[in-house]
Amino acid sequence: MEPSVEQSLSPEQHEAFFQELIGKMPMVHHADKLEELALLGLSMTLRREASKDLREELARQIKAIIAKVEPGHTPEETAAAMATAAKDCILVLRVAKEQRKPRPPGNAPHPHHAAHHPHHAAHPPKDAEMSNAKVVKIVVGVVVLLLAAGGLAWWSGKETPNSDGSETTKFVEQIIQATQGEPPATHMFGGTLKVTSMGGVPVVIAEKVPPRICAASGMKLVKKGLLSVNGVTPTRVSSAIITELCNKDDGDATIMWAPK
Structure with missing residues (x-):
C-alpha cells in the first residue's frame, strides 16, 4: 500500500508544507472550505497521539472562528469577513506548531542510516526525483484544489x-x-x-x-x-x-x- 502524503513527507517538507498552506489560506473564499483546510493543517501539525487533547481544543477554536463568518451584504463585506477568519485560523495553526509535542526519542531516522547498508542498491540520481520544494508545492496545490474547488x-x-x-x-x-x-x-x-x-x-x-x-x-x-x-x-x-x-x-x- 502506498504511504499517504502526510506520512511520506519529511520533517523539512512538513515545515515547507506548513508555510505553503498558511500562505494559501487567505485565497480561499468559502467558509466551509477554509475550515477544512485549517483542520487539515492542524491534523498534520499535531499528528501524534500525545497531542490529541490540544488538537481537539484547537479544532474547536477553528470551528468557532468559522461559525462567526456570516455572508456580507456586499462582496467586499464577505471578503473582509473571510480575510479575518483566515487570519485567525492561521494564528491557531501557529499556536499548534509552537505547542506540539516533540518527536519521541528513537523515532527519528538515523543520520547515517544509509552507511550501514552498503549492499543496498544506489538510489536514482537526484535529477530523476522531484525536489522537496516541488513535492510540497504540488501537494499543497492539490490539497487547496481538493478543499477549495468551489471558490475557483x-x-x-x-x-x-x-x-x-x-x-x-x-x-x-x-x-x-x-x-x-x-x-x-x-x-x-x-x-x-x-x-x-x-x-x-x-x-x-x-x-x-x-x-x-x-x-x-x-x-x-x-x-x-x-x-x-x-x-x-x-x-x-x-x-x-x-x-x-x-x-x-x-x-x-x-x-x-x-x-x-
Whole structure:
C-alpha cells in the first residue's frame, strides 16, 4: 500500500508544507472550505497521539472562528469577513506548531542510516526525483484544489489546439486508470508514474511528460479532476495557461492529478 502524503513527507517538507498552506489560506473564499483546510493543517501539525487533547481544543477554536463568518451584504463585506477568519485560523495553526509535542526519542531516522547498508542498491540520481520544494508545492496545490474547488474558476470549455490525438488520449486513459489499481512503474513516455493518497483520494504523479503531451492532456484531465503542473495549481485554467505551465521548467513536465 502506498504511504499517504502526510506520512511520506519529511520533517523539512512538513515545515515547507506548513508555510505553503498558511500562505494559501487567505485565497480561499468559502467558509466551509477554509475550515477544512485549517483542520487539515492542524491534523498534520499535531499528528501524534500525545497531542490529541490540544488538537481537539484547537479544532474547536477553528470551528468557532468559522461559525462567526456570516455572508456580507456586499462582496467586499464577505471578503473582509473571510480575510479575518483566515487570519485567525492561521494564528491557531501557529499556536499548534509552537505547542506540539516533540518527536519521541528513537523515532527519528538515523543520520547515517544509509552507511550501514552498503549492499543496498544506489538510489536514482537526484535529477530523476522531484525536489522537496516541488513535492510540497504540488501537494499543497492539490490539497487547496481538493478543499477549495468551489471558490475557483475552472476549465472554460475550450479545447487545446494541436493535441496529439491518439497519444494524448492514451496518456489520459493511463493517468485515469492508474487511480483504479496498480499502475505501471512508468507511463507511456518513460517517466515515473506513481499513485499516493490524500484523505482517501488517489493522487497520480507523472514525471517527465513531454510538454506538448502535458499541454494537450492537461486540458482533458482538468475536466475530469484537479490538476497541478510543474508545482503550480492555477486558479484559472485555459489552453494558454496550461501550455505556459507545461513549458515553465526546462525539459519535460511533472503532472499531478486527482479525480473529482
